[in-house]
Amino acid sequence: MENFIITNTKYTPQIELSFKDRYLRIIGDSYPENAMDVYQPLIVKLEKYFEAPAQDLLIEFNFDFVSTSSKKMLTDIIGILQGYHDAGHQIKLTWFFPEGDLDWQEQCEMFLEDASFNYSITPFKD
Numbered sequence: 001m002e003n004f005i006i007t008n009t010k011y012t013p014q015i016e017l018s019f020k021d022r023y024l025r026i027i028g029d030s031y032p033e034n035a036m037d038v039y040q041p042l043i044v045k046l047e048k049y050f051e052a053p054a055q056d057l058l059i060e061f062n063f064d065f066v067s068t069s070s071k072k073m074l075t076d077i078i079g080i081l082q083g084y085h086d087a088g089h090q091i092k093l094t095w096f097f098p099e100g101d102l103d104w105q106e107q108c109e110m111f112l113e114d115a116s117f118n119y120s121i122t123p124f125k126d
Helices: 034-047 068-086 102-111
Strands: 004-006 014-018 022-029 057-066 090-099 118-126
Touching: 004 034, 004 102, 014 034, 022 034, 034 068, 057 118, 068 090, 068 102, 090 102
Parallel strands: 022 057, 057 090, 090 118
Antiparallel strands: 004 014, 014 022
C-alpha cells in the first residue's frame, strides 16, 4: 500500500504514515480551521494499515502548537490506537515536547493517561 503524506502548511502539521517502514509522524503546528478535515483522512488510513494482523507501528508526535479542535482529534486518534493495541497490535509512541516546558509535558501526560500501549514523553532542545 502507498504511503500517506500530508505536507505541512502554516496551520497544519506534516503527517507521514509509512506502510512499508511502519511509522507515523505528525510534526508541526496544528491549528487548522477544521481539524476533522486534517485528521479524518489519517484515521481512514490507520484503519487500512491495521487490517493486517499483528501490525506494529512506531509513532512520533512533535507539535509546536495544538488548537482545541486538534486536541480533540488527537484524543480520538490515541483512543483508536489504544483499540488497535488492545486487539494485539504493537504500538510505540514517542511524544516530543520543548525541554523545560512543564505545561506541554503535563498536556502530553494528560493525553496519554489512559494509554496502556508503550509510550514515552521526551524533551527536546530548541
